[in-house]
Amino acid sequence: MSRAALLVLADGRLPAGGHAHSGGAEAAVKAGRITGARSLEDFCRGRLHTTGAVSAALAGAAALGVDPVALDEAADARTPSAALRTAARKLGRQLLRAARVAWPSPELDALAARFPKGAHQPVVLGTAARAAGLDAEDAAHCTAYENVSGPATAVVRLLSLDPFEATAVLARLAPDMDTVARQAAEAARRAWDEGTDTLPAASAPLLEVGAEGHAGWDVRLFAS
Amino acid sequence: MHLDHTHDEAAAVSADAHRPDGTRRALRIGLGGPVGSGKTATVAALCRLLRDEMSLAVVTNDIYTREDAEFLLREAVLPPERITAVETGACPHTAIRDDISANLEAVEDLEDEVGPLDLVLVESGGDNLTATFSRGLVDAQIFVIDVAGGDDIPRKGGPGVTTADLLVVNKTDLAPYVGSDLARMAADAKAQRAELPVVFQSLRSEEHVSAVARWVREQHAAWAGAAAK
Numbered sequence: 102m103s104r105a106a107l108l109v110l111a112d113g114r115l116p117a118g119g120h121a122h123s124g125g126a127e128a129a130v131k132a133g134r135i136t137g138a139r140s141l142e143d144f145c146r147g148r149l150h151t152t153g154a155v156s157a158a159l160a161g162a163a164a165l166g167v168d169p170v171a172l173d174e175a176a177d178a179r180t181p182s183a184a185l186r187t188a189a190r191k192l193g194r195q196l197l198r199a200a201r202v203a204w205p206s207p208e209l210d211a212l213a214a215r216f217p218k219g220a221h222q223p224v225v226l227g228t229a230a231r232a233a234g235l236d237a238e239d240a241a242h243c244t245a246y247e248n249v250s251g252p253a254t255a256v257v258r259l260l261s262l263d264p265f266e267a268t269a270v271l272a273r274l275a276p277d278m279d280t281v282a283r284q285a286a287e288a289a290r291r292a293w294d295e296g297t298d299t300l301p302a303a304s305a306p307l308l309e310v311g312a313e314g315h316a317g318w319d320v321r322l323f324a325s
Numbered sequence: 326m327h328l329d330h331t332h333d334e335a336a337a338v339s340a341d342a343h344r345p346d347g348t349r350r351a352l353r354i355g356l357g358g359p360v361g362s363g364k365t366a367t368v369a370a371l372c373r374l375l376r377d378e379m380s381l382a383v384v385t386n387d388i389y390t391r392e393d394a395e396f397l398l399r400e401a402v403l404p405p406e407r408i409t410a411v412e413t414g415a416c417p418h419t420a421i422r423d424d425i426s427a428n429l430e431a432v433e434d435l436e437d438e439v440g441p442l443d444l445v446l447v448e449s450g451g452d453n454l455t456a457t458f459s460r461g462l463v464d465a466q467i468f469v470i471d472v473a474g475g476d477d478i479p480r481k482g483g484p485g486v487t488t489a490d491l492l493v494v495n496k497t498d499l500a501p502y503v504g505s506d507l508a509r510m511a512a513d514a515k516a517q518r519a520e521l522p523v524v525f526q527s528l529r530s531e532e533h534v535s536a537v538a539r540w541v542r543e544q545h546a547a548w549a550g551a552a553a554k
Protein backbone atom coordinates (compact mmCIF):
# COMPACT_ATOMS: atom_id res chain seq x y z
CA MET A 102 0.00 0.00 0.00
CA SER A 103 1.02 3.59 -0.50
CA ARG A 104 0.78 5.62 2.67
CA ALA A 105 0.95 8.84 0.66
CA ALA A 106 -2.03 7.80 -1.49
CA LEU A 107 -4.01 7.39 1.72
CA LEU A 108 -3.13 10.96 2.69
CA VAL A 109 -4.30 12.23 -0.68
CA LEU A 110 -7.60 10.38 -0.36
CA ALA A 111 -8.17 11.50 3.24
CA ASP A 112 -7.22 15.14 2.65
CA GLY A 113 -10.07 17.50 3.50
CA ARG A 114 -9.10 19.51 0.40
CA LEU A 115 -9.96 16.63 -1.91
CA PRO A 116 -12.51 18.31 -4.22
CA ALA A 117 -15.35 15.94 -3.49
CA GLY A 118 -18.06 18.13 -2.04
CA GLY A 119 -17.53 17.48 1.67
CA HIS A 120 -17.12 21.16 2.52
CA ALA A 121 -20.84 21.82 1.97
CA HIS A 122 -22.00 19.17 4.48
CA SER A 123 -21.93 19.26 8.29
CA GLY A 124 -22.58 15.58 9.02
CA GLY A 125 -25.58 16.47 11.16
CA ALA A 126 -23.71 19.11 13.15
CA GLU A 127 -25.81 22.03 11.92
CA ALA A 128 -29.02 20.38 13.15
CA ALA A 129 -27.34 19.42 16.45
CA VAL A 130 -26.07 22.98 17.00
CA LYS A 131 -29.53 24.41 16.35
CA ALA A 132 -31.08 21.90 18.77
CA GLY A 133 -28.58 22.94 21.44
CA ARG A 134 -26.86 19.57 21.53
CA ILE A 135 -23.50 20.95 20.40
CA THR A 136 -22.46 24.11 22.22
CA GLY A 137 -18.68 23.83 22.42
CA ALA A 138 -15.67 21.53 22.22
CA ARG A 139 -16.87 19.05 24.84
CA SER A 140 -20.29 18.46 23.33
CA LEU A 141 -18.71 18.37 19.84
CA GLU A 142 -16.52 15.54 21.07
CA ASP A 143 -19.52 13.66 22.48
CA PHE A 144 -21.39 14.16 19.21
CA CYS A 145 -18.45 12.94 17.14
CA ARG A 146 -17.84 9.93 19.36
CA GLY A 147 -21.48 8.90 19.03
CA ARG A 148 -21.44 9.40 15.30
CA LEU A 149 -18.17 7.52 14.90
CA HIS A 150 -19.37 4.41 16.74
CA THR A 151 -22.71 4.27 14.92
CA THR A 152 -22.93 5.57 11.34
CA GLY A 153 -19.14 5.87 11.27
CA ALA A 154 -18.70 2.16 12.01
CA VAL A 155 -21.25 1.24 9.33
CA SER A 156 -19.72 3.54 6.70
CA ALA A 157 -16.21 2.33 7.48
CA ALA A 158 -17.27 -1.30 7.05
CA LEU A 159 -18.97 -0.49 3.74
CA ALA A 160 -15.87 1.31 2.51
CA GLY A 161 -13.64 -1.53 3.66
CA ALA A 162 -15.79 -4.08 1.86
CA ALA A 163 -15.74 -2.04 -1.35
CA ALA A 164 -11.95 -1.81 -1.08
CA LEU A 165 -11.80 -5.61 -0.87
CA GLY A 166 -13.83 -5.87 -4.06
CA VAL A 167 -17.23 -6.87 -2.67
CA ASP A 168 -19.93 -6.20 -5.30
CA PRO A 169 -20.64 -2.44 -5.10
CA VAL A 170 -24.28 -2.92 -6.11
CA ALA A 171 -24.87 -5.20 -3.13
CA LEU A 172 -23.00 -2.76 -0.90
CA ASP A 173 -25.07 0.15 -2.15
CA GLU A 174 -28.24 -1.77 -1.29
CA ALA A 175 -26.79 -2.57 2.13
CA ALA A 176 -26.09 1.15 2.63
CA ASP A 177 -29.65 2.05 1.64
CA ALA A 178 -31.04 -0.48 4.11
CA ARG A 179 -28.90 1.02 6.88
CA THR A 180 -29.93 4.65 6.20
CA PRO A 181 -33.56 5.20 7.22
CA SER A 182 -33.57 8.95 6.47
CA ALA A 183 -34.33 9.75 2.84
CA ALA A 184 -32.49 13.06 3.23
CA LEU A 185 -29.35 11.22 4.32
CA ARG A 186 -29.62 8.71 1.48
CA THR A 187 -29.84 11.62 -0.96
CA ALA A 188 -26.85 13.36 0.64
CA ALA A 189 -24.80 10.13 0.60
CA ARG A 190 -25.47 9.61 -3.11
CA LYS A 191 -24.70 13.22 -3.94
CA LEU A 192 -21.39 12.99 -2.12
CA GLY A 193 -20.69 9.63 -3.72
CA ARG A 194 -21.18 11.13 -7.15
CA GLN A 195 -18.89 14.05 -6.37
CA LEU A 196 -16.19 11.78 -4.93
CA LEU A 197 -16.44 9.53 -7.98
CA ARG A 198 -15.78 12.51 -10.25
CA ALA A 199 -12.63 13.39 -8.30
CA ALA A 200 -11.46 9.78 -8.00
CA ARG A 201 -11.83 9.04 -11.71
CA VAL A 202 -9.45 11.85 -12.53
CA ALA A 203 -7.04 11.08 -9.69
CA TRP A 204 -6.94 7.27 -10.04
CA PRO A 205 -8.39 6.31 -13.45
CA SER A 206 -9.66 2.74 -13.31
CA PRO A 207 -12.18 0.53 -15.14
CA GLU A 208 -13.88 -0.25 -11.82
CA LEU A 209 -14.54 3.43 -11.12
CA ASP A 210 -15.81 3.87 -14.69
CA ALA A 211 -18.13 0.89 -14.25
CA LEU A 212 -19.43 2.33 -10.98
CA ALA A 213 -20.17 5.65 -12.71
CA ALA A 214 -21.98 3.84 -15.53
CA ARG A 215 -24.04 1.79 -13.08
CA PHE A 216 -24.89 4.76 -10.80
CA PRO A 217 -24.98 7.92 -12.97
CA LYS A 218 -26.66 9.86 -10.13
CA GLY A 219 -24.29 8.50 -7.52
CA ALA A 220 -23.74 5.49 -5.27
CA HIS A 221 -23.44 5.82 -1.48
CA GLN A 222 -20.26 7.73 -0.65
CA PRO A 223 -18.53 4.98 1.42
CA VAL A 224 -18.99 2.52 -1.46
CA VAL A 225 -17.33 4.98 -3.83
CA LEU A 226 -14.61 5.71 -1.30
CA GLY A 227 -13.77 2.03 -0.95
CA THR A 228 -13.68 1.57 -4.72
CA ALA A 229 -11.46 4.65 -5.04
CA ALA A 230 -9.14 3.29 -2.32
CA ARG A 231 -8.89 0.08 -4.32
CA ALA A 232 -8.01 2.04 -7.46
CA ALA A 233 -5.35 3.91 -5.46
CA GLY A 234 -3.79 0.62 -4.36
CA LEU A 235 -5.06 0.89 -0.78
CA ASP A 236 -6.51 -1.88 1.38
CA ALA A 237 -9.69 -2.36 3.41
CA GLU A 238 -8.27 -0.97 6.62
CA ASP A 239 -6.99 2.13 4.80
CA ALA A 240 -10.45 2.76 3.37
CA ALA A 241 -12.03 2.21 6.78
CA HIS A 242 -9.56 4.62 8.41
CA CYS A 243 -10.26 7.26 5.82
CA THR A 244 -14.02 6.92 6.28
CA ALA A 245 -13.79 6.94 10.09
CA TYR A 246 -11.72 10.11 9.94
CA GLU A 247 -14.07 11.87 7.51
CA ASN A 248 -17.00 10.87 9.67
CA VAL A 249 -15.75 13.10 12.49
CA SER A 250 -13.62 15.70 10.71
CA GLY A 251 -16.64 16.88 8.69
CA PRO A 252 -18.72 17.85 11.75
CA ALA A 253 -15.66 19.31 13.52
CA THR A 254 -14.88 21.65 10.60
CA ALA A 255 -18.53 22.61 10.28
CA VAL A 256 -18.76 23.52 13.98
CA VAL A 257 -15.77 25.83 13.64
CA ARG A 258 -17.90 27.78 11.17
CA LEU A 259 -21.26 27.38 12.91
CA LEU A 260 -20.22 28.30 16.46
CA SER A 261 -16.99 30.20 15.71
CA LEU A 262 -15.41 27.47 17.83
CA ASP A 263 -11.67 27.92 18.37
CA PRO A 264 -10.10 25.87 15.53
CA PHE A 265 -7.36 24.60 17.86
CA GLU A 266 -10.05 23.17 20.13
CA ALA A 267 -11.70 21.45 17.19
CA THR A 268 -8.40 19.89 16.16
CA ALA A 269 -7.80 18.74 19.73
CA VAL A 270 -11.19 16.98 19.65
CA LEU A 271 -10.09 15.06 16.56
CA ALA A 272 -6.75 14.20 18.15
CA ARG A 273 -8.49 12.84 21.26
CA LEU A 274 -10.74 10.70 19.05
CA ALA A 275 -7.80 9.14 17.17
CA PRO A 276 -7.69 5.93 19.29
CA ASP A 277 -11.44 5.47 18.76
CA MET A 278 -10.97 5.95 15.01
CA ASP A 279 -8.27 3.29 14.98
CA THR A 280 -10.55 0.85 16.83
CA VAL A 281 -13.48 1.54 14.52
CA ALA A 282 -11.29 1.12 11.44
CA ARG A 283 -9.84 -2.17 12.66
CA GLN A 284 -13.27 -3.59 13.46
CA ALA A 285 -14.61 -2.32 10.14
CA ALA A 286 -11.85 -4.09 8.24
CA GLU A 287 -12.76 -7.33 10.03
CA ALA A 288 -16.42 -6.81 9.20
CA ALA A 289 -15.45 -6.16 5.58
CA ARG A 290 -13.58 -9.47 5.37
CA ARG A 291 -16.57 -11.24 6.85
CA ALA A 292 -18.84 -9.60 4.26
CA TRP A 293 -16.48 -10.85 1.57
CA ASP A 294 -16.76 -14.41 2.92
CA GLU A 295 -20.39 -14.51 4.02
CA GLY A 296 -22.23 -11.71 2.22
CA THR A 297 -23.28 -8.15 2.97
CA ASP A 298 -25.97 -9.12 5.50
CA THR A 299 -23.21 -9.60 8.06
CA LEU A 300 -22.17 -5.91 7.86
CA PRO A 301 -22.79 -3.87 11.02
CA ALA A 302 -26.07 -1.95 11.22
CA ALA A 303 -25.55 0.41 14.17
CA SER A 304 -27.65 3.55 13.90
CA ALA A 305 -28.07 6.94 15.56
CA PRO A 306 -31.78 7.77 15.42
CA LEU A 307 -31.24 11.40 16.43
CA LEU A 308 -28.96 11.93 13.41
CA GLU A 309 -31.64 10.51 11.12
CA VAL A 310 -34.40 12.61 12.70
CA GLY A 311 -32.21 15.72 12.70
CA ALA A 312 -31.37 15.26 9.02
CA GLU A 313 -35.03 15.04 8.04
CA GLY A 314 -35.80 18.28 9.89
CA HIS A 315 -32.71 20.04 8.53
CA ALA A 316 -33.64 19.21 4.94
CA GLY A 317 -36.82 21.26 5.37
CA TRP A 318 -35.21 24.43 6.76
CA ASP A 319 -35.47 27.58 4.64
CA VAL A 320 -32.20 29.04 5.87
CA ARG A 321 -29.15 26.87 6.45
CA LEU A 322 -25.41 27.04 5.90
CA PHE A 323 -24.85 23.38 5.03
CA ALA A 324 -26.52 21.01 2.61
CA SER A 325 -26.83 18.30 5.28
CA MET B 326 -19.60 8.21 -19.34
CA HIS B 327 -16.05 8.24 -20.57
CA LEU B 328 -15.51 4.52 -20.70
CA ASP B 329 -12.64 4.82 -23.11
CA HIS B 330 -10.79 7.67 -21.47
CA THR B 331 -7.05 7.58 -21.50
CA HIS B 332 -4.64 9.40 -19.29
CA ASP B 333 -4.48 12.60 -21.37
CA GLU B 334 -8.23 12.84 -21.44
CA ALA B 335 -8.59 12.69 -17.68
CA ALA B 336 -9.70 16.33 -17.70
CA ALA B 337 -12.62 15.07 -19.77
CA VAL B 338 -14.53 14.53 -16.57
CA SER B 339 -14.83 18.29 -16.09
CA ALA B 340 -13.48 20.80 -18.57
CA ASP B 341 -13.88 18.84 -21.82
CA ALA B 342 -15.82 20.74 -24.46
CA HIS B 343 -17.81 17.63 -25.32
CA ARG B 344 -20.54 15.68 -23.60
CA PRO B 345 -20.28 11.94 -23.03
CA ASP B 346 -22.31 11.31 -26.21
CA GLY B 347 -19.78 13.31 -28.26
CA THR B 348 -21.92 16.42 -28.82
CA ARG B 349 -20.49 19.78 -27.86
CA ARG B 350 -21.60 21.04 -24.47
CA ALA B 351 -23.03 24.47 -23.66
CA LEU B 352 -20.83 27.51 -23.16
CA ARG B 353 -20.52 28.15 -19.41
CA ILE B 354 -20.16 31.70 -18.12
CA GLY B 355 -19.62 32.49 -14.42
CA LEU B 356 -20.77 35.67 -12.67
CA GLY B 357 -18.97 36.54 -9.45
CA GLY B 358 -18.49 39.61 -7.28
CA PRO B 359 -19.24 41.14 -3.89
CA VAL B 360 -22.59 40.75 -2.09
CA GLY B 361 -25.39 42.82 -3.59
CA SER B 362 -23.47 44.18 -6.58
CA GLY B 363 -26.17 43.08 -9.03
CA LYS B 364 -25.24 39.57 -10.15
CA THR B 365 -28.76 38.16 -9.95
CA ALA B 366 -30.24 41.29 -11.53
CA THR B 367 -27.75 40.96 -14.40
CA VAL B 368 -28.53 37.25 -14.83
CA ALA B 369 -32.26 38.01 -14.88
CA ALA B 370 -31.80 40.76 -17.46
CA LEU B 371 -29.60 38.55 -19.65
CA CYS B 372 -32.15 35.75 -19.54
CA ARG B 373 -34.96 38.05 -20.61
CA LEU B 374 -32.91 39.41 -23.48
CA LEU B 375 -31.33 36.17 -24.73
CA ARG B 376 -33.90 33.47 -24.02
CA ASP B 377 -35.57 33.83 -27.42
CA GLU B 378 -32.31 33.53 -29.35
CA MET B 379 -30.60 30.72 -27.42
CA SER B 380 -31.33 27.78 -25.15
CA LEU B 381 -30.42 28.93 -21.62
CA ALA B 382 -30.09 27.61 -18.08
CA VAL B 383 -28.91 29.11 -14.78
CA VAL B 384 -27.12 27.69 -11.72
CA THR B 385 -27.22 29.83 -8.57
CA ASN B 386 -24.93 29.40 -5.57
CA ASP B 387 -26.78 30.76 -2.56
CA ILE B 388 -24.89 30.90 0.69
CA TYR B 389 -27.60 30.07 3.19
CA THR B 390 -30.93 30.41 1.40
CA ARG B 391 -32.45 29.77 -1.99
CA GLU B 392 -33.19 33.49 -2.47
CA ASP B 393 -31.42 33.98 -5.78
CA ALA B 394 -33.02 30.93 -7.37
CA GLU B 395 -36.38 31.96 -5.94
CA PHE B 396 -36.01 35.50 -7.25
CA LEU B 397 -35.34 34.17 -10.75
CA LEU B 398 -38.29 31.79 -10.45
CA ARG B 399 -40.60 34.53 -9.16
CA GLU B 400 -39.55 36.83 -11.98
CA ALA B 401 -40.16 33.92 -14.37
CA VAL B 402 -37.05 34.74 -16.40
CA LEU B 403 -36.82 31.06 -17.38
CA PRO B 404 -39.01 27.99 -16.84
CA PRO B 405 -38.30 26.47 -13.38
CA GLU B 406 -36.65 23.33 -14.77
CA ARG B 407 -33.90 25.57 -16.22
CA ILE B 408 -32.84 26.98 -12.84
CA THR B 409 -30.85 24.96 -10.27
CA ALA B 410 -29.60 26.07 -6.83
CA VAL B 411 -26.36 24.66 -5.42
CA GLU B 412 -25.69 24.74 -1.66
CA THR B 413 -22.21 25.93 -0.76
CA GLY B 414 -21.69 25.26 2.98
CA ALA B 415 -20.69 28.76 4.11
CA CYS B 416 -17.89 29.03 1.55
CA PRO B 417 -19.08 30.36 -1.81
CA HIS B 418 -15.60 30.63 -3.30
CA THR B 419 -14.85 26.98 -2.51
CA ALA B 420 -17.78 25.86 -4.64
CA ILE B 421 -16.63 27.83 -7.70
CA ARG B 422 -12.89 27.36 -7.40
CA ASP B 423 -11.40 24.77 -5.01
CA ASP B 424 -14.14 22.14 -5.18
CA ILE B 425 -16.31 22.61 -8.25
CA SER B 426 -17.90 19.15 -8.15
CA ALA B 427 -21.40 20.23 -7.03
CA ASN B 428 -21.57 22.98 -9.65
CA LEU B 429 -20.35 20.68 -12.42
CA GLU B 430 -23.03 18.19 -11.50
CA ALA B 431 -25.70 20.88 -11.60
CA VAL B 432 -24.56 22.02 -15.05
CA GLU B 433 -24.43 18.48 -16.41
CA ASP B 434 -27.84 17.59 -14.98
CA LEU B 435 -29.34 20.66 -16.66
CA GLU B 436 -27.84 19.60 -19.99
CA ASP B 437 -29.21 16.08 -19.50
CA GLU B 438 -32.66 17.17 -18.44
CA VAL B 439 -33.47 20.29 -20.49
CA GLY B 440 -30.72 20.25 -23.12
CA PRO B 441 -29.39 20.75 -25.64
CA LEU B 442 -28.30 24.09 -24.18
CA ASP B 443 -26.34 26.91 -25.77
CA LEU B 444 -25.42 28.76 -22.60
CA VAL B 445 -25.33 28.09 -18.86
CA LEU B 446 -24.90 31.06 -16.51
CA VAL B 447 -23.37 30.17 -13.13
CA GLU B 448 -23.90 32.82 -10.44
CA SER B 449 -21.55 32.64 -7.46
CA GLY B 450 -22.70 33.55 -3.99
CA GLY B 451 -21.62 37.09 -3.08
CA ASP B 452 -18.02 36.96 -1.88
CA ASN B 453 -14.79 38.90 -1.54
CA LEU B 454 -12.56 40.42 -4.20
CA THR B 455 -10.39 37.32 -4.53
CA ALA B 456 -13.17 34.93 -5.57
CA THR B 457 -12.72 33.65 -9.11
CA PHE B 458 -14.12 30.69 -11.01
CA SER B 459 -12.07 27.62 -11.85
CA ARG B 460 -11.38 27.05 -15.56
CA GLY B 461 -12.66 23.54 -14.92
CA LEU B 462 -16.11 24.99 -14.26
CA VAL B 463 -16.57 27.94 -16.62
CA ASP B 464 -15.23 29.01 -20.01
CA ALA B 465 -15.39 32.72 -19.21
CA GLN B 466 -16.17 34.83 -16.19
CA ILE B 467 -17.79 38.16 -15.48
CA PHE B 468 -16.92 40.03 -12.28
CA VAL B 469 -19.69 42.37 -11.15
CA ILE B 470 -18.94 45.26 -8.78
CA ASP B 471 -21.03 48.36 -8.18
CA VAL B 472 -20.32 52.05 -7.77
CA ALA B 473 -21.88 52.12 -4.31
CA GLY B 474 -19.39 49.59 -2.91
CA GLY B 475 -16.67 52.24 -3.03
CA ASP B 476 -15.00 53.78 -6.07
CA ASP B 477 -11.59 52.53 -4.94
CA ILE B 478 -12.38 48.86 -5.71
CA PRO B 479 -10.91 48.93 -9.25
CA ARG B 480 -7.73 50.48 -7.82
CA LYS B 481 -7.49 47.79 -5.13
CA GLY B 482 -7.52 45.16 -7.84
CA GLY B 483 -7.45 41.53 -6.74
CA PRO B 484 -8.00 38.49 -8.94
CA GLY B 485 -11.67 39.22 -9.72
CA VAL B 486 -11.11 42.79 -10.91
CA THR B 487 -7.79 42.07 -12.62
CA THR B 488 -8.34 38.78 -14.40
CA ALA B 489 -12.09 38.38 -15.10
CA ASP B 490 -12.85 38.16 -18.81
CA LEU B 491 -15.34 41.00 -18.36
CA LEU B 492 -15.54 43.53 -15.53
CA VAL B 493 -18.98 45.04 -15.00
CA VAL B 494 -19.27 48.21 -12.92
CA ASN B 495 -22.97 48.23 -12.07
CA LYS B 496 -25.45 50.78 -10.65
CA THR B 497 -23.91 53.80 -12.36
CA ASP B 498 -27.24 55.57 -11.71
CA LEU B 499 -26.24 55.69 -8.02
CA ALA B 500 -22.88 57.40 -8.60
CA PRO B 501 -24.10 60.97 -7.92
CA TYR B 502 -25.71 59.89 -4.64
CA VAL B 503 -22.70 58.06 -3.22
CA GLY B 504 -20.06 60.43 -4.59
CA SER B 505 -18.35 57.82 -6.79
CA ASP B 506 -16.04 59.13 -9.47
CA LEU B 507 -16.78 57.04 -12.59
CA ALA B 508 -13.91 58.48 -14.61
CA ARG B 509 -11.47 57.51 -11.90
CA MET B 510 -12.99 54.03 -11.67
CA ALA B 511 -12.58 53.64 -15.44
CA ALA B 512 -8.96 54.77 -15.36
CA ASP B 513 -8.13 52.47 -12.44
CA ALA B 514 -9.83 49.53 -14.14
CA LYS B 515 -7.91 50.21 -17.34
CA ALA B 516 -4.64 50.30 -15.37
CA GLN B 517 -5.42 46.97 -13.71
CA ARG B 518 -6.78 45.19 -16.77
CA ALA B 519 -4.89 46.53 -19.78
CA GLU B 520 -6.87 45.28 -22.81
CA LEU B 521 -9.50 43.26 -20.95
CA PRO B 522 -12.98 44.78 -21.39
CA VAL B 523 -14.92 46.81 -18.82
CA VAL B 524 -18.62 47.70 -19.01
CA PHE B 525 -20.28 50.44 -16.95
CA GLN B 526 -23.98 49.74 -16.68
CA SER B 527 -27.12 50.75 -14.86
CA LEU B 528 -29.97 48.29 -14.88
CA ARG B 529 -32.20 51.30 -14.20
CA SER B 530 -31.25 52.92 -17.51
CA GLU B 531 -32.40 52.61 -21.10
CA GLU B 532 -29.26 50.71 -22.21
CA HIS B 533 -29.81 48.31 -19.36
CA VAL B 534 -27.86 45.07 -19.84
CA SER B 535 -27.29 45.46 -23.59
CA ALA B 536 -23.49 45.85 -23.52
CA VAL B 537 -23.05 42.70 -21.41
CA ALA B 538 -25.49 40.83 -23.65
CA ARG B 539 -23.43 41.86 -26.68
CA TRP B 540 -20.29 40.47 -25.02
CA VAL B 541 -22.10 37.22 -24.17
CA ARG B 542 -23.25 36.86 -27.79
CA GLU B 543 -19.65 37.32 -28.96
CA GLN B 544 -18.44 34.69 -26.51
CA HIS B 545 -21.10 32.32 -27.74
CA ALA B 546 -20.28 32.97 -31.39
CA ALA B 547 -16.61 32.21 -30.69
CA TRP B 548 -17.57 29.03 -28.82
CA ALA B 549 -19.90 27.88 -31.60
CA GLY B 550 -17.28 28.84 -34.20
CA ALA B 551 -14.66 26.72 -32.48
CA ALA B 552 -17.11 23.81 -32.62
CA ALA B 553 -17.57 24.19 -36.37
CA LYS B 554 -13.82 23.81 -37.01
Ligand SMILES: Nc1nc2c(ncn2[C@@H]2O[C@H](COP(=O)(O)OP(=O)(O)OP(=O)(O)O)[C@@H](O)[C@H]2O)c(=O)[nH]1
Nearest residue numbers: 359360361362363364365366451495496527528529
Ligand atom coordinates in the same frame (compact mmCIF):
# COMPACT_ATOMS: atom_id res chain seq x y z
N1 LIG C 1 -29.97 51.44 -8.52
C1 LIG C 1 -29.63 50.25 -9.01
N2 LIG C 1 -29.91 49.15 -8.31
C2 LIG C 1 -29.56 47.94 -8.83
C3 LIG C 1 -28.92 47.83 -10.08
N3 LIG C 1 -28.68 46.52 -10.31
C4 LIG C 1 -29.15 45.84 -9.24
N4 LIG C 1 -29.70 46.69 -8.34
C5 LIG C 1 -30.33 46.37 -7.06
O1 LIG C 1 -29.32 45.95 -6.16
C6 LIG C 1 -29.81 44.97 -5.24
C7 LIG C 1 -28.94 43.74 -5.24
O2 LIG C 1 -28.98 43.14 -6.54
P1 LIG C 1 -28.77 41.59 -6.76
O3 LIG C 1 -28.87 41.36 -8.22
O4 LIG C 1 -29.63 40.80 -5.87
O5 LIG C 1 -27.27 41.46 -6.27
P2 LIG C 1 -26.37 40.12 -6.18
O6 LIG C 1 -25.01 40.52 -6.60
O7 LIG C 1 -27.02 39.02 -6.90
O8 LIG C 1 -26.41 39.86 -4.61
P3 LIG C 1 -25.96 38.51 -3.82
O9 LIG C 1 -26.35 37.35 -4.66
O10 LIG C 1 -26.72 38.61 -2.54
O11 LIG C 1 -24.49 38.64 -3.62
C8 LIG C 1 -31.23 44.68 -5.68
O12 LIG C 1 -32.11 45.43 -4.88
C9 LIG C 1 -31.26 45.18 -7.13
O13 LIG C 1 -32.53 45.58 -7.55
C10 LIG C 1 -28.63 49.02 -10.82
O14 LIG C 1 -28.06 49.03 -11.91
N5 LIG C 1 -29.01 50.21 -10.22
Ligand SMILES: [Mg+2]
Nearest residue numbers: 364365393448
Ligand atom coordinates in the same frame (compact mmCIF):
# COMPACT_ATOMS: atom_id res chain seq x y z
MG1 LIG D 1 -27.46 37.09 -6.22
